[in-house]
Amino acid sequence: MTDILEDKVKHIVLRVQQSALSNDVKAELYATMQQGIKDVVMATLITAMPQEKLDEMVNDPAKNTPDALVGLLEASVGDGAVLRETQQKILAVLDTMEAVLTKQKIP
DSSP, X not given: OHHHHHHHHHHHHHHHHHSSOOHHHHHHHHHHHHHHHHHHHHHHHHHHSOHHHHHHXXXXXXXXXXXXXXXXXXXXXXXXXXXXXXXXHHHHHHHHHHHHHHHTTOO
């Protein structure tokens, strides 16, 4: 799945780079894609985080160490189901980006 995501990102970037769009519009498209990916990743991870660990970190900022954050992320991904779900959601964002490029007649 990672190869598919990587290939899609490369394809989208290539389409945008080779387009006649201004550099400002290209930058806006890249930012939109980045934000879409970030949003789905964060939303998926946050919903999978153990609530008690999340509450501890919110209620006691002194516990917000790099190790604690890594532990929270590791607990979120667990058996890998969340990673697969995240990949599927990223793929949907990329598919949407490709659809927009196609609709705008960007080859």
